[in-house]
Amino acid sequence: MFMKTYAFAFLLLLCIALCASQDVEFTFNGFTGSNLMLDGVASIESNGLLRLTNNTSQKKGHAFYPSPVRFGSNTSSFSTTFVFVFVPEKSGIGGQGMAFFISPTNNLSTAMAAEYLGLFNEENEGKSTNHIFAVEFDTIQNEEYEDKNNNHVGININSLTSNQSEFAGYYDDDSGSFQNLNLMSHKTMQVWVEYESEDKEIKVTLSPVGKSKPNKPLLSYKFDLSVVLKDTMYIGFSSSTGSFPASHYVIGWSFKLNGTAPSIDLSKLPDPPRRNTKELSKVLKIVLPSVFAGFVLICVPIFIYMRRQFKYAELLEDWEVEFGPHRFSYKDLHQATNGFKEKELLGAGGFGRVYRGVLPVSKLEVAIKRVSHGSKQGMKQFIAEVVSIGRLRHRNLVQLFGYCRRRGELLLVYDYMPNGSLDQYLYSGHEKPTLNWIQRFKIIKGVAAGLLYLHEEWEQVVVHRDIKASNVLLDSELNGRLGDFGLAILYDHGTEADITNVVGTMGYLAPELTRTGKASPLTDVFAFGAFMLEVVCGRRPVEPGAQGERIVLVDLVLEHWKQGSLADIVDPQLRETFAIEEIEMVLKLSLLCSHPLPGARPTMQQVMQYLDCGKPLPDLMVSSMNYSMLAILQNEGFDSFVMSYSSQMTSISTQSVGT
Missing domain, CATH: 3.30.200.20 (Phosphorylase Kinase; domain 1)
Structure with missing residues (x-):
């Protein structure tokens, strides 16, 4: 009896093993009656459309093939193709996008929406322990993940940062030219994802639906997936929305292990969703009877x-x-x-x-x-x-x-920024909690990073023209975010702005602005210097003094530097919470940024190196004449005198002021 039971168990295990080793192949021409595993806001509509997300913000949805696929220890070749369409709530705006993915688990409950695409979260993003391969169709540009733009396709290994990505589109077989495709255009598209285990190559091809598969793939990436994929994995789709919602649909899907995925029968696919579909018949049932109710x-x-x-x-x-x-x-x-x-x-x-x-x-x-x-x-x-x-x-x-x-x-x-503007924390007394030095330094570095992006990293030069504490807003984690672009100007890299009107706030205006009216990244640097002094000292750049005089903060800090008493100018609320070396570095950098001569100021890239990388500051010249007087002389036409005088200033070594 024991031997019969043993033999039966052995045959059962053998049968399971044989079934598991068989090549998986399936085709869904629409998803009516399918047994896909769904979670989040994903659903299958009555007409057979797989809807991964609906028009709600900050949501995610997943759809898995119900059985795990055995790729083997060396990862078998596979091929898949699917038809999809994105429908934004507002024309042309929506996110975050969708991904085809292979995962060791069908439980992604800890994954986050928005830029995480329902695949990762803050803790596991980028970790090799994820064992996730994905092809993303991304409709939001996230700088931290090095996205090319807000309309791209990427191959991703364990991370939201693509190993390879390209603008969404395809190569025309006849002309060989690249044709752009807009993922948020409400146009139906088809994708082919292929992996050849022998060549260790991943290929992704995109085209408008109904057009034959282009010969040249959009993406071709050499990578051995056996170092990522486990023996048994789940396959499916993931999607998420951010601030601007959209609906992400998959209309048809086929897959094959060790072979070419079967063709999708486009004639059998359900109709794609319409824009802003309304049930007209119901409206007529309400309106028409009212016609007979009287004029x-x-x-x-x-x-x-x-x-x-x-x-x-x-x-x-x-x-x-x-x-x-x-x-x-x-x-x-x-x-x-x-x-x-x-x-x-x-x-x-x-x-x-x-x-x-x-x-x-x-x-x-x-x-x-x-x-x-x-x-x-x-x-x-x-x-x-x-x-x-x-x-x-x-x-x-x-x-x-x-x-x-x-x-x-x-x-x-x-x-919306829930913690309001930075100036409320600096000047409102006890209405807001005191920001310690670590928080203030983080805000300074954050605003500097934002300005570097505006000046050098975006497709055009953006000069903000109104940098000050009241225009720096704090998010829920007290990160500093530069806002209010009402005065900003844009122009192409390698050119100059052609606007010559003077705008901004007194105390933050670079002296050359009053003469030429021309804003530039260096005028923003001047304002950023005044902003740093404001944050460190807890005082406005220009304050009323006795007998109608004005107290200029940059000159006051300069005077304390000459006297070796920089610590005395620091906000009294910080006296017990800051490291003197770090705060003196920021004060000196502020003076360098606020220099009356534009050529003496650093770029924002250099500012970031001083703040973030510990690059030593150059020796700054200090004299008996203050910055305000030099600016006045410069604006009165004494440029040659100012340049000559600046070159004769005595260099104060960094040791004499405690750095």
Whole structure:
């Protein structure tokens, strides 16, 4: 009896092993009746569409083939193809994207949405223990993951940073030219992902649906997947949304281990989703009976409608059509702020009034600034710059989402920062908690990193022109984010700005601005120097003194340096919490940035090296004449004297002031 039982068990295990070793092959021409494993917000709709995410923000969804696939210890070759379409809530804007992936587990409950694509989280991002291979279709540019743009395809190994990526598109077989594809265009596309175990090569090919597979792949990457994939793995799709939601659909899918994936029968696929689908029949069932209810019942809704239209009427000109994806409706902004109620007011001043709001559909928390304007000649250029700035992506910049124009006012929509502006922490007494030196130094470095991105790392040069503590906002973790780009200008690298009007705030204006009016990255560096002094000293750059005189902070710090008493100028609230060497380095760097001569100032790249990498500061010349006097002489036309005088200044060694 024992031998029979043993023999039966052996045969059963042998059968399982044989089944497991068989090559896996399947085809889904739509997903009606499929037994895919789903989690998060993923669902299969009645018409057979696999919907990974819906129009809600900060969500994730997964769909797994129900059985694990045995790739073997040396990772077998495989091939897969699928048809997909992305449908943004707002035309052209949505995220974060989708990925085909292979994972050792079908439990990704700890993975995060937004930029993590539902695959990783803050703790495991980039770790080899993930054993995850993915092909991402990314619609948001994240600088920290070295994304090429907000419309790219990437091959990812255990990380959100792609091993190889390219702009979304395909190579035309006839001309050989590259054809761009917009992942957020609501156009259906097909993808082929192939791995050849013998050549250790991964290929990814993309094309519009219905077009035969291009001969040249979009991506071709040599990599041995056997060092990543385990013997048995799960395959499927992952997607996530961020601040701007979108729906991510897979319409058909086929896969084969050790062979070419079967062709998808496009004629059998369910129809792709429509834009803003509405059930017209239901509307007619309600409207048509009301017609017979009488003339009055018809006129009343029409009157109410016309009244609402007037209430939410916007100013929209033909040239604004191209900026459509960045334009918000006034109705949405009105609802987001509960009618711009006083209780939602965050601040007010000469710049306008800022309100907190929650957008009605996405539930995104935003800050909305209302600024008066006239429909003047420069408005088109200004809106174009607003839209361009809205494409900036950096963790130390407040994101500008878009705008709205209505009846003589401009409304700018920003990401909401829960901890308000930095100046509230520096000057509001006991209303806000005191920031210690570690927090302040982190804020300084964050703003510096944001400025480096604006000046040198983005596709154009962006000069902010209004750097100050009140324009630095703090997120939930007290990270400093530079905001308020209302005065910013943009121009191409290798050229100069052609704007010559003087704008900004007294105390932060570089002396050459009053003569030429020309802003440049070095005028931003000057303002950043004043900002650093503000953060370290807890004082404004220019303060009223006795008998109507002005106290200029940079001259006060310079005087303390001459006397060897830099520690005395530090914010009294920091006296017990800072390292003297570090804080003196920041003060000296502030003076270097605030130098009246532009050529003596460092670039933001050099500033980051001083702050982040410990690069030693150059010896700064100190004399009996203060910076304000040198600036005045320069502006009065004594340039040659200023240059000569500066060259004769005595170099004070860093040892004499304690560094």
